[in-house]
Amino acid sequence: MQQFNLLLTSLPDGILLGFVYGVAAMGLTLIWGVMNVINLSHGPIIALGMFGTFILFINMGINPYIGLFLIAALGLLLGVLIYFVAVNRVINAPHLSSLLATFSVNMIIIGIGTAVFTTSPYNVDFNMGSFQLGSTIILGTRLIAALIAILFTGGLYLFLYRTRPGKFIRAVTNNRAAAELMGVPSTRILALSFGLGTMLAAVSGALIATFFPFSILSGSGYELKSFVIGVLGGLGNPIGALFGGLILGLLEGIVPAFLNTAWVPVIEFGLFVVILLIRPTGLFGAKR
Amino acid sequence: MKNWRTHLGLFLPLLAVAGIVLWPVITENVSSRESAFTILKAIALASSLNILLGYTGYVSFGHIVFYGFGGYVGLYFVNEQGWSIWAGMLVGGIASGLLAFLLGKAILRLRGAYFALATIGINEAMRAFINNFDLFGGPIGMTLNFSVYKAYGGAAKALGMSFYIMAGLTFAALIISHFVRTSKFGLGLQAIRENEDAAEVMGVVAPSAKTWAYVLSAIIPGMVGVLFFFKNGNVEPHVAFPLHSSIELLVMVMLGGQGTVLGPILGAFAYQGMRGYLVTSDIFKDIQLSVSGVVLLLIVLFIPTGAIGWLRHRVPPLRRVLA
Numbered sequence: 001m002q003q004f005n006l007l008l009t010s011l012p013d014g015i016l017l018g019f020v021y022g023v024a025a026m027g028l029t030l031i032w033g034v035m036n037v038i039n040l041s042h043g044p045i046i047a048l049g050m051f052g053t054f055i056l057f058i059n060m061g062i063n064p065y066i067g068l069f070l071i072a073a074l075g076l077l078l079g080v081l082i083y084f085v086a087v088n089r090v091i092n093a094p095h096l097s098s099l100l101a102t103f104s105v106n107m108i109i110i111g112i113g114t115a116v117f118t119t120s121p122y123n124v125d126f127n128m129g130s131f132q133l134g135s136t137i138i139l140g141t142r143l144i145a146a147l148i149a150i151l152f153t154g155g156l157y158l159f160l161y162r163t164r165p166g167k168f169i170r171a172v173t174n175n176r177a178a179a180e181l182m183g184v185p186s187t188r189i190l191a192l193s194f195g196l197g198t199m200l201a202a203v204s205g206a207l208i209a210t211f212f213p214f215s216i217l218s219g220s221g222y223e224l225k226s227f228v229i230g231v232l233g234g235l236g237n238p239i240g241a242l243f244g245g246l247i248l249g250l251l252e253g254i255v256p257a258f259l260n261t262a263w264v265p266v267i268e269f270g271l272f273v274v275i276l277l278i279r280p281t282g283l284f285g286a287k288r
Numbered sequence: 289m290k291n292w293r294t295h296l297g298l299f300l301p302l303l304a305v306a307g308i309v310l311w312p313v314i315t316e317n318v319s320s321r322e323s324a325f326t327i328l329k330a331i332a333l334a335s336s337l338n339i340l341l342g343y344t345g346y347v348s349f350g351h352i353v354f355y356g357f358g359g360y361v362g363l364y365f366v367n368e369q370g371w372s373i374w375a376g377m378l379v380g381g382i383a384s385g386l387l388a389f390l391l392g393k394a395i396l397r398l399r400g401a402y403f404a405l406a407t408i409g410i411n412e413a414m415r416a417f418i419n420n421f422d423l424f425g426g427p428i429g430m431t432l433n434f435s436v437y438k439a440y441g442g443a444a445k446a447l448g449m450s451f452y453i454m455a456g457l458t459f460a461a462l463i464i465s466h467f468v469r470t471s472k473f474g475l476g477l478q479a480i481r482e483n484e485d486a487a488e489v490m491g492v493v494a495p496s497a498k499t500w501a502y503v504l505s506a507i508i509p510g511m512v513g514v515l516f517f518f519k520n521g522n523v524e525p526h527v528a529f530p531l532h533s534s535i536e537l538l539v540m541v542m543l544g545g546q547g548t549v550l551g552p553i554l555g556a557f558a559y560q561g562m563r564g565y566l567v568t569s570d571i572f573k574d575i576q577l578s579v580s581g582v583v584l585l586l587i588v589l590f591i592p593t594g595a596i597g598w599l600r601h602r603v604p605p606l607r608r609v610l611a
Contacts (some may be wrong), residue, residue, distance in 0.1 A: 017603055032401075035343060036401065038404065038405065040535075065474045085585075086585055086589070089589045090588060090589065090592075093343075093346055093592060094348045095400050095404065096341070096538070096542070096546075097540075097588055099347065099401070099404065100535075100538065100542060100584060100588045101585060101588045103535055104581040104582070104584040104585035104588065105585070106581070107577050107578065107580055107581030107584065108577075108578045108581035108582060108585070109578075111575045111576065111577030111578025111579070111580075111581060112575060112578050114574075114575075114577065115575045115578075118387065132602040163507040166554045187495075214312055220531075224408070224412055227405055227408065227409070228409070231405065233497075235402075245494045256454065260420065262416070262419055262420050262427070263416075263420055265412065265413070265415075265419075266413055266416040266417050266420060266518065268416075269410075269413035269416060270413050272413075272437070273406055273409045273410055273413060275393070275405070276395070276398060276402060276406045276409065277394055277395065277397070277398070277493050280398060280402050285450035
């Protein structure tokens with residue numbers, strides 16, 4: 001009975017977190033789907049998003065949810081920049097090249113970030129109140145973050161399926177050579193997709209910063225979570241990533257009720273490897 | 289005569305490593321012995337990774353898992369069961385090889401980036417597991433009982449001895465790397481790297497060849513792990529499985545030239561040298577990571593075959609010597 005109560009209290013939190021994790025993973029999986037590149041600079045960009053909230057809120061006093069739009073725009077621009085500097089030249093090279101190219105971006109960001117912010121933890125003391133739901137207390141910041149995450153997912157869906165650039169992105173995902181023959185400016189579309197991917201990473205970081213302490217290095221943990229989620233939902237399937245995020249959030253809510261919290265990563269990564277082995281296209285199947 | 293020529297490629301690598309080993313022996317300086325140890329360790333690990341990465345073309349992002357796992361198993365037997373360092377290293381190497389064999393049967397079916405992701409997952413799963421594994425000390429890890437060093441004539445003697453063992457392991461890694469490269473088995477691996485399906489059609493039994501390449505590339509890291517933790521006197525989960533070091537190894541192999549024997553040596557030496565310089569320099573020490581990142585990016589973008597690959601391409605007569 002006690003476990004059941006514990007489950008009831010930790011489950012809603014897990015679900016709300018899952019949506020935010022889902023947004024981060026969506027960015028990763030979008031980039032993978034469009035250009036077959038695993039973006040190893042994902043984690044530091046999440047961290048940059050966190051510091052974006054910190055600077056805007058603590059130093060300038062801008063409400064984090066308004067600042068989010070600025071962070072999203074900057075994330076988009078940063079992504080386009082990274083694409084042209086580091087990724088464009090190795091887009092057709094073997095996997096190792098693009099992995100190392102994005103990893104070098106990772107090193108550059110972490111290096112500069114460490115020099116500017118040091119590696120000590122930061123905290124955005126932001127409170128949106130809380131309310132009682134049954135036996136559990138839900139924090140306002142987490143609820144709003146989950147809602148924004150859902151909003152971004154819906155926005156991405158509309159963008160991909162209803163607008164012209166979105167259709168171009170899906171065309172390039174499907175078959176880049178054929179899309180080029182149809183007159184799709186593929187380099188610009190690839191840059192846009194990379195920008196969208198980093199934008200989602202920065203947004204998720206900005207949201208996470210409203211309820212967890214962070215440092216410049218804490219992005220890597222969320223990057224690993226994004227890998228797990230991406231594989232759960234199917235790499236290259238942005239909408240599946242949201243469900244993957246929910247599953248991970250559920251796991252983080254359920255496992256501590258039965259086992260020591262330290263076992264959560266063992267189960268997460270174990271599941272990750274098992275899914276890669278038996279269903280590499282993910283639980284929901286990648287859209288290829 | 290023909291036989292002699294095939295092994296010409298081993299000459300330069302052996303000479304280079306011998307130079308690194310002799311440097312602290314001649315200067316009799318403890319601090320240069322420490323830097324030489326670090327470089328030798330990097331060479332041994334990078335050369336082992338090269339068997340999988342350079343010859344077989346599989347990108348392992350979590351290769352450090354064998355170093356950590358082997359090191360943990362070996363140190364457990366040295367510390368808790370009172371085995372000698374030799375037996376500990378042997379058992380560490382065997383444990384890593386066994387792990388690679390079992391993993392290889394499963395994950396080597398995956399290709400390209402999926403394999404790379406799986407290796408990251410395995411490294412993280414193993415780290416998280418060891419964190420919870422009480423026999424190996426859980427999150428605190430294991431601290432070597434100081435009396436263990438007595439059997440080797442005290443701590444100072446034991447440290448000196450570890451250096452020579454490390455040198456031996458590095459030579460072993462090079463010789464394995466060279467013989468894999470020149471053997472028929474290695475030819476099969478290189479065929480897999482170029483085109484796995486075509487290689488299978490030509491009669492290479494890809495699944496078993498890949499698995500053995502994985503096992504061969506795991507044994508030496510396991511032994512190095514035991515030796516390093518023995519020398520350090522303790523082991524903790526976050527020291528044993530740093531994902532970052534895995535990627536540093538990739539950088540070293542890439543820097544020197546993948547698929548060559550000399551490449552990883554050159555890459556390891558250059559990378560460690562550059563890092564050593566950046567960390568201590570006044571201008572760069574705060575942003576040393578960024579500078580390394582820029583260097584890596586330039587290499588990936590403009591010299592993707594690495595230093596040795598570039599030289600071989602530009603100066604054809606060197607191809608016989610630079611293997």
